[in-house]
Amino acid sequence: MSPIDVARAVRWTRLPGPLPIDHGSVDSAQWRAICAQCRAEGGRLAALWGSDERAAGQGFLVHAIVASAQRRFWITLGAGDADPRFPGLGDLFPVASRLERALFDLLGVSSGAPDTRPWLRHEAWGPADFPLRRDFARADPMAPGAPPYPFVAVRGAGVHEIGVGPIHAGIIEPGHFRFSVVGDEILRLEERFGYTHKGAAKRFEAMGLVDGARLAGRLCADSSAAYAGAYAMAVEALSGCTVPPRALWLRALAWERERIANHLGDLGALCQDGGLAFGHTQFGLLKERWLQTHDRLFGHRYLMDAVIPGGVAYDLDAAACRSLDAECASILETTRRLQDIVDDHAGLQERFLETGRIDEARVRALGGLGLAARASGIACDLRVNTPLPPYDRLQTRIAVRPQGDVAARVGVRFDEIYESLRLIREVLAQLPGGPVRVPCDGHGGLFGVGIVEGWRGEVLVAITRSPSAAAHHVHIHDPSWQNWPLLEHAVLGDLVPDFPLINKSFNLAYSGHDL
Amino acid sequence: MHKLIRQILKTGIVRHPPSARPEAPPEGCAEGRALVAQLGRAITVRHVDAGSCNGCELEIHALGNALYNLAALGVRFVASPRHADILLVTGPVSRAMADPLRAAWEAMPDPKRVVALGDCARGCGIFTANYATLGAVSAVIPVDIAIPGCPPSPETIREAFAALMARS
Numbered sequence: 236m237s238p239i240d241v242a243r244a245v246r247w248t249r250l251p252g253p254l255p256i257d258h259g260s261v262d263s264a265q266w267r268a269i270c271a272q273c274r275a276e277g278g279r280l281a282a283l284w285g286s287d288e289r290a291a292g293q294g295f296l297v298h299a300i301v302a303s304a305q306r307r308f309w310i311t312l313g314a315g316d317a318d319p320r321f322p323g324l325g326d327l328f329p330v331a332s333r334l335e336r337a338l339f340d341l342l343g344v345s346s347g348a349p350d351t352r353p354w355l356r357h358e359a360w361g362p363a364d365f366p367l368r369r370d371f372a373r374a375d376p377m378a379p380g381a382p383p384y385p386f387v388a389v390r391g392a393g394v395h396e397i398g399v400g401p402i403h404a405g406i407i408e409p410g411h412f413r414f415s416v417v418g419d420e421i422l423r424l425e426e427r428f429g430y431t432h433k434g435a436a437k438r439f440e441a442m443g444l445v446d447g448a449r450l451a452g453r454l455c456a457d458s459s460a461a462y463a464g465a466y467a468m469a470v471e472a473l474s475g476c477t478v479p480p481r482a483l484w485l486r487a488l489a490w491e492r493e494r495i496a497n498h499l500g501d502l503g504a505l506c507q508d509g510g511l512a513f514g515h516t517q518f519g520l521l522k523e524r525w526l527q528t529h530d531r532l533f534g535h536r537y538l539m540d541a542v543i544p545g546g547v548a549y550d551l552d553a554a555a556c557r558s559l560d561a562e563c564a565s566i567l568e569t570t571r572r573l574q575d576i577v578d579d580h581a582g583l584q585e586r587f588l589e590t591g592r593i594d595e596a597r598v599r600a601l602g603g604l605g606l607a608a609r610a611s612g613i614a615c616d617l618r619v620n621t622p623l624p625p626y627d628r629l630q631t632r633i634a635v636r637p638q639g640d641v642a643a644r645v646g647v648r649f650d651e652i653y654e655s656l657r658l659i660r661e662v663l664a665q666l667p668g669g670p671v672r673v674p675c676d677g678h679g680g681l682f683g684v685g686i687v688e689g690w691r692g693e694v695l696v697a698i699t700r701s702p703s704a705a706a707h708h709v710h711i712h713d714p715s716w717q718n719w720p721l722l723e724h725a726v727l728g729d730l731v732p733d734f735p736l737i738n739k740s741f742n743l744a745y746s747g748h749d750l
Numbered sequence: 751m752h753k754l755i756r757q758i759l760k761t762g763i764v765r766h767p768p769s770a771r772p773e774a775p776p777e778g779c780a781e782g783r784a785l786v787a788q789l790g791r792a793i794t795v796r797h798v799d800a801g802s803c804n805g806c807e808l809e810i811h812a813l814g815n816a817l818y819n820l821a822a823l824g825v826r827f828v829a830s831p832r833h834a835d836i837l838l839v840t841g842p843v844s845r846a847m848a849d850p851l852r853a854a855w856e857a858m859p860d861p862k863r864v865v866a867l868g869d870c871a872r873g874c875g876i877f878t879a880n881y882a883t884l885g886a887v888s889a890v891i892p893v894d895i896a897i898p899g900c901p902p903s904p905e906t907i908r909e910a911f912a913a914l915m916a917r918s
Contacts, residue, residue, distance in 0.1 A: 359845030359882050366881045373881060401850050404829035406797045406810050409847055430846045431801045434882035453876050456805030456901065500811070513754055519815035520764060526812070536903065537805055576753050746803045749844075 241268035247308075250682055252472035253623045256300070256307040258682050263322050266312045270301055270327050278303030279602040280328035281686075282695050282712035283335065285314065285342045287369045291701045295319040295344050298710070300684070300697065305621065309684060309697070319344040330602050330717050341367040341436070352385060355429040355749060367436055369706070389415035389423050397731065401430045405735075408745035412734075419730040424723045431749040439709035444470050444698070445544050445675060447709060451696065452539045455713060455747030457497050459535075460489040461689030462711065462747075463542040465696040467675075468685025469709075470544040473698055474677035480667045482546035484625045488559075488662045489538050489547070491655040494690040495566070496525050498648040498655075501742050505645055506577065508736040509586040517573055521566060528562060546672025556663045563656045574649050587642035591737030593725040594639050603721045605692015605714045607741055610647045611639035617688035628665070629658055639725075644740040651690075691715065691744065713747035764816045766908070792824040793915070796834035796858070800851050800890075801844030801883060805901035806868040810838070812904045825911050831857040837891075842870040842877040843884040855891045863894040867907065872896045 245259040261269065270280070281300040288296050294316035300309045314321045323346030324331035335346040336354035343365035353362070360366055364373065386396075394417055401409035411427040435454055439447050451466035452459040464486055471478060499522040506514025526536040533541045533549050541548055551559070577583060593603075595612040608615050617623075618631040634650035636643035683698045692714030700707045722741050726734055799807055810827075813820040828834050831854040843851065855864065866887040869875035873886025887893050897910045 357846035358849075364881075371881070401847065402798055402854060406799075406807055406827065408799050408802070408804055408807065409850070430850075431799070431841070431844055432846065432882050433801055433842060433844055433877050434880045435877075437880060437882075438877065450876055453803050453805070453900070456803045456808055459805075500808075513758065516816050517757065517761065519812075520761065520817065523812060523815045523817050530903075537808065537901070539805075539900070572753070572757060576757065579753070744804070746801070 241265050242272055245269070245310075250309070250472055250684060251475055251680060252468060252683070252685070254307070254468070254472075254684060254686055255305075255621065256309055256684055258309040258311070261310045261312055263312060266299075266310060267322050267324075269308060269310055270299065270324050273301040273303050273308070274327045276303045277599070279604070279717075280324060280331055280334075281307065281693065282697060282710065283324065283331055283338065284697070284710040284712075285338050285344045285367070286699050286708040286710075287342065287367060288699075288701055289316060290369060290706070295342060296699075297321045297338070297344060298697065298699070299324065300695065309682065314344050321346060323348045325350075328602055329600065329720065333720075334716065341365060343368065353429075355432050357429055357432075359432075366434060367708075369440075384427060386413045386425050386427070387423070391417075393417045394422060400427075410745050414731060414734075416731055419732065421726050421729055421731060421734070424726050424734075426719055426723060428719070428745060429749050431746045433746075433749075435711070435750045436709060440706065444473070444707060448543050449540060451709075451711065452542070454711060454750060455744045456537050456539070458493065458689045458691065458694060458713075458744070458747065460486075460493045460538040460542050461687040461694045462696070463538075463540075464490060465685040465687040465689075465694045466709070466711070467542055467544045468687070469683040469696040469698045470685075471675055471683070472685065473680045473683035473700060474544070474675050475679040476545055476673060476675040476677060478546055479670045479673060480624070481550075481669045482671045484662050484666050485547045485549070485551070485671060486542055487625050487629070488659055489533065489541055490687060490689070491658050491662070492525070492529065492533075493538055494655050495652050495659075496522055496529070497690045497742075498652050499525060499570075501739065502573075502577075502645065502648055504739050504742075505587075505641070505736065506583065508739050509583045511577070511580055511583050514573065514577060514583075517569075521569060525562075525566070528559070532559070543672065543675075545675030546670070548672070550671045551666075556666065560660055560663050563660050567653065567656050570649070570652055577645070584642065586733075586736060587645055588640060590641045590733055591725040591729060591740060592638070592640045593721055595637070597724055598639070598721060601720050601724070602717050604717050605688075606647055606651070606690065607644065607718045607721055608692070609633065609635050610643040612637035617686060617693055625662065625665075629661055631658060641736060641740040689714070691742075692718065694747075711747075711750050713744050713750070715743040715745075715748040719743050719748065761816075766817055766819065792826070793835045794826050794828045794833055795836045795838050796828055796831045796854065797838045797840070798847075798851055798854050800839050800841040800847040800871070800887065801877075802841035802868065802870060806840035806871075809901045809904050809907060810840075810867070813907055818904045818908050820908060820911060823908070823911055823915050825915070831855070832859065834858050835862060837862065837864045838867055839864060839887045839891075839893075840867045840871050842873075842875055842879075843887055843890055845882055845884060848884060848890050851887075851890055864891055865910075866893045866896045868902055869898060869900045872898060874898075875900060 247257040340356040452463035503518030879885025
C-alpha cells in the first residue's frame with residue numbers, strides 16, 4: 236500500500252473553528268506514512284507533543300501536527316501504557332529530534348532516537364521522573380550530582396571551545412551557547428536550552444480553560460497577543476463559540492501592532508550591535524511611544540490580557556481609531572527616514588551584508604518558518620497562505636528577501652513594518668460594528684487548535700480534553716523550535732564577535748521555547 | 751550624514767515627564783538608602799533572568815531609551831557580577847537557574863544588595879512554586895528590595911531606582 240493509500244484509510248474529522256485542520260487517530264504505520272508523505276510534498280512538522288490519557292484508558296498519546304502548502308493534519312497515536320514508545324520522526328523532520336527529547340523529559344514516552352540527551356531537563360527533576368504524567372506530584376529539591384551535559388566535541392589542531400551562558404553579558408534571557416572555534420572563526424555552535432522551563436503545561440492543568448488565557452499571555456512577553464490569540468482560538472474551537480466579527484478585526488489590529496513593536500525594538504538593537512547608537516536611540520523612542528499607546532488604548536504595554544477567549548477585552552471609539560490612524564502615518568514617515576539613513580550607512584551595511592547567511596535550501600531542510608525563513612527566500616506566512624478572518628479580506632503582501640543574511644532579516648523587518656502599518660489602517664477603516672466578546676464556556680469538543688502568525692512566525696496552541704475525566708492538556712509551540720537550529724548553521728564560518736549581531740537578527744524566544 | 755544630523759535635530763532633547771500615575775512604592779527603600787550612603791551616587795547593576803517570560807527584560811531595555819534614560823540617574827548595567835553593587839533579578843527562579851543565580855550573587859563584592867523585579871520574582875506572579883520553579887528569588891538569595899508589577903512599568907522601576915539614589 237502506498238503512503239497515500241495508508242493516509243486515506245484514516246478517518247479524518249474536520250475540527251471546528253476557522254482554521255482548516257483535520258484530526259485523525261492513527262496506528263504507527265499510518266503515523267510514519269502520513270509524515271513521510273507530508274515531507275515528500277515539501278511540508279513540515281508544526282508541532283509534536285504527548286499527553287497522559289491513562290485515566291481515560293487510552294494510555295499515553297503522542298500528537299503531531301503536520302502542515303503542507305494548504306492543509307494541516309493533526310494525528311494522534313496511542314503509545315501504550317507501561318513502556319510507552321512511538322516511531323520517531325527525526326529522519327523526516329530535523330526539528331523532531333529536539334521535540335522528541337523534550338517529550339521524553341516531560342512524559343517519559345520514547346521515540347527510540349539515538350540522541351537520548353535531556354533537552355528541557357536539567358537538575359530540577361530526575362531522569363526517571365516525568366512531570367507531565369498526571370500522577371506526578373512531587374516538588375522535591377533538585378536531583379543532586381547530575382552529570383555534565385555532553386556537548387558534541389570538535390577535534391583538530393587549534394580547535395578550542397567557548398562556553399557562553401546561561402547568564403549572558405547583556406540583558407538577555409538565559410541559555411547556553413557552546414562554540415567550537417579556531418581563532419575567531421566558528422566551526423560549530425551547539426545550543427543548550429531549558430533554563431527557563433517553568434512547568435507551564437502543568438500549571439495550565441490547574442487552571443480553568445478560560446482563565447488559562449492569562450497564563451498563555453505570560454509565557455513569552457514579546458508575543459503576548461499572538462500567544463493569547465492562538466490560545467483563545469483553541470478554546471473557542473473546543474467550546475464551539477463564534478467570535479464576533481469586530482473582535483476578529485480588533486485582534487488583527489493587536490497582532491500587527493505587536494509585530495511593529497518588536498520590529499522597531501529589533502531594528503534599534505541591530506543598529507546598536509552594528510555600531511550605530513543613533514539608530515538605537517531613534518527606534519527606541521518610536522517603540523516607547525508605540526507601547527505607551529498600547530497602555531492607553533489596549534490596557535497593557537505588551538497587550539497582556541487584551542485577547543481573551545470569546546473576543547477581546549478592549550474596544551476602540553472613533554476618537555481612538557483616529558488617533559491610531561494618525562500614529563501610523565507618523566511612524567511611517569519617521570521609519571522611512573530612518574531606513575534611508577540605515578541603508579546609506581556604509582559601516583552598518585558592512586556589518587549586515589553577508590553576515591550570518593543561511594540559504595533557502597538549508598532553511599527548507601530544517602523546516603524553518605516565519606520571519607527568518609522569509610529572509611531566506613521562503614514565502615511562508617499564515618496571513619497569506621491560509622488567511623483566516625479578517626486576513627481573508629486584507630490581502631497581506633508578503634515580505635520576502637532571498638539573501639538569508641543579517642541585512643535580509645533587517646530588510647524583512649522594514650518591509651513588514653510598512654505592510655503592518657497599511658494593514659492597521661485598513662482594519663481601522665473597515666472595522667465592523669457589534670460586540671467585542673461573547674461568553675466562551677461551552678464544553679463540546681475534545682481537540683482544539685489555534686494558530687497565529689506572530690512576529691517570529693506561527694505560534695500554535697493545541698488543547699486536548701479527556702473524554703471521561705474533567706481534565707485538559709495545553710500544548711504551546713513557538714516557532715523558535717524550528718528556527719533555533721537555523722542559527723547554529725547561520726553562524727558557521729562567521730567570527731565569534733559577530734555572534735551577538737547574528738543572534739539578534741533572529742531574536743528567538745527562550746521562555747517561549749522552554750515551555 | 752546630513753540626514754542623520756537633521757533627524758537628531760528634529761528629535762530634539764526628549765525629557766521624561768513627571769510621573770502621571772501614582773504607583774505602589776518599592777518595598778524596602780529605606781534599606782536601599784543605606785546602600786547609597788555606602789556606595790555614593792553611582793551604582794552598577796548586574797541583571798539575571800531567573801526564568802522570566804522576558805516581560806521584565808523588555809522594560810529594563812525600555813529604561814535605556816531616551817525617555818527614561820536611567821543612566822542619567824547614575825545607574826549603569828555591567829556584564830560581570832564582580833563589578834556590580836546590585837543584582838537585579840527577574841522571574842520565579844526556574845530550578846535550572848537557581849545555581850547560576852547563586853553563583854552570580856556569590857561573585858559580587860560586599861556591600862551588595864538584591865532587587866527582585868516583578869511579581870514572579872517577588873513570589874506573587876502567575877508562576878507558583880512547582881517541580882520546575884522555586885517560586886521567588888528569596889527562596890535562593892536574600893532580597894532587599896522588591897518592585898511589583900507584571901511587568902513593572904519603566905516609571906515604576908525608574909522611581910524605585912530614583913528612591914535608591916536619593917540622598918537620605
